[in-house]
Amino acid sequence: MAYSDKVVDHYNNPRNVGTLDKSSEEVGTGLVGAPECGDVMRLQIRVNPETQVIEEAKFKTFGCGSAIASSSLATEWVKGKTVAEALEIRNTDIVKELALPPVKIHCSVLAEDAIRAAIGDWKKKNGVAETEAVAAH
Amino acid sequence: MSNCARCQQPMHDSPLICAACGAVQSVAGIDYFQVFGLKRAFALDTVAVEREFHRLSRRLHPDRFARGSETDRQNSLAATALLNDAWRVLRDPVERVEYLLKIEGHAVGEEHAGKGKSAEREPPPDLLEEVFDLNMQLEEIRMSQRMGESAEASTMTEIAAAGKRFEAMLGEVDAALQAEGAKWDAGDAATRAQAAKKMIELLDRRRYVRNLVRDVRAAVTAQALQQELYGGNFVAESL
Numbered sequence: 001m002a003y004s005d006k007v008v009d010h011y012n013n014p015r016n017v018g019t020l021d022k023s024s025e026e027v028g029t030g031l032v033g034a035p036e037c038g039d040v041m042r043l044q045i046r047v048n049p050e051t052q053v054i055e056e057a058k059f060k061t062f063g064c065g066s067a068i069a070s071s072s073l074a075t076e077w078v079k080g081k082t083v084a085e086a087l088e089i090r091n092t093d094i095v096k097e098l099a100l101p102p103v104k105i106h107c108s109v110l111a112e113d114a115i116r117a118a119i120g121d122w123k124k125k126n127g128v129a130e131t132e133a134v135a136a137h
Numbered sequence: 138m139s140n141c142a143r144c145q146q147p148m149h150d151s152p153l154i155c156a157a158c159g160a161v162q163s164v165a166g167i168d169y170f171q172v173f174g175l176k177r178a179f180a181l182d183t184v185a186v187e188r189e190f191h192r193l194s195r196r197l198h199p200d201r202f203a204r205g206s207e208t209d210r211q212n213s214l215a216a217t218a219l220l221n222d223a224w225r226v227l228r229d230p231v232e233r234v235e236y237l238l239k240i241e242g243h244a245v246g247e248e249h250a251g252k253g254k255s256a257e258r259e260p261p262p263d264l265l266e267e268v269f270d271l272n273m274q275l276e277e278i279r280m281s282q283r284m285g286e287s288a289e290a291s292t293m294t295e296i297a298a299a300g301k302r303f304e305a306m307l308g309e310v311d312a313a314l315q316a317e318g319a320k321w322d323a324g325d326a327a328t329r330a331q332a333a334k335k336m337i338e339l340l341d342r343r344r345y346v347r348n349l350v351r352d353v354r355a356a357v358t359a360q361a362l363q364q365e366l367y368g369g370n371f372v373a374e375s376l
């Protein structure tokens with residue numbers, strides 16, 4: 001199975017690999033796993049408390065090329081978005097952008113899960129109710 | 138039991154070949170258990186099945202049908218391929234579980250892809266965290282190994298200990314799989330449904346553990362090699 005050029009590009013030059021300070025109030029951390037294959041992914045965001053804009057995003061993925069590419073792309077996409085906007089990113093968008101084949105769809109699901117988990121963690125830390133983001137749609 | 142497509146005698150043992158006339162049958166609709174004349178079950182007498190595998194391999198071998206009809210030759214090729222697949226999957230305890238769950242209509246592994254995960258598919262958070270942290274350590278080890286250096290002895294000791302723990306965990310998961318399999322084999326429909334659900338969860342968990350065991354083994358092997366090549370033995374011995 002051949003990877004698309006975009007996957008190869010993200011795989012060779014992953015964007016935003018790294019770690020943010022987990023204990024910071026402004027940082028949300030999402031740690032997720034893909035039961036299909038046992039790969040794990042951590043995605044972190046730093047949110048501006050005034051504007052709710054995600055100003056920084058980092059990831060670390062131990063998994064296949066598609067998972068690395070999906071999380072790399074996810075960090076690019078969430079940056080500059082508000083938390084509410086970032087929640088609208090769907091794994092299907094990632095599948096389309098990276099031209100992932102059906103067996104690699106779960107890798108993109110992992111990235112979507114990671115975004116949600118990171119945002120969820122940030123909300124919990126900052127006492128933002130889940131319903132608020134829904135209302136913002 | 139079906140009947141032979143050629144001589145119409147009832148078929149015993151494997152439905153792949155007629156004991157009466159020796160005709161190889163079409164493989165259509167035959168599952169891996171049926172190949173060996175078995176009912177679907179998680180428990181398997183691998184010694185007996187291996188014997189049957191070798192016997193059938195000889196009987197179905199395409200060489201024996203080289204001068205047969207086109208149908209015979211095609212059937213023998215297809216039957217041999219099916220026999221090999223069946224043995225490869227059934228002999229492996231984990232692949233056997235996955236296969237049997239699948240043909241029983243359960244979604245296993247990749248087939249969940251993209252359908253979204255249910256909460257129960259999430260592993261315990263502490264397992265995830267531990268796996269992630271150990272992966273970070275492993276990456277550091279690999280990095281120093283790539284630069285031709287041996288990783289810190291203390292780091293290696295730590296990771297080797299974690300590897301042992303995870304191997305034990307793997308053993309526990311496998312034992313639990315076997316126990317659930319036994320329940321399924323002996324149980325009614327309700328018991329089976331419950332056991333299947335449990336096995337799917339165990340398989341999910343197993344993949345994280347299995348990956349870690351595999352990666353730790355690779356790191357430890359690489360370290361041993363490196364020490365041999367670069368004389369790191371001295372360090373190891375002076376510990």
Ligand code: FES
Pocket residue numbers: 034036037038039063064065066067104106107110
């Ligand atoms: S193969 Fe599982 S995350 Fe890609």
Ligand SMILES: [Zn+2]
Pocket residue numbers: 141142143144145146155156157158159160
């Ligand atoms: Zn016959």
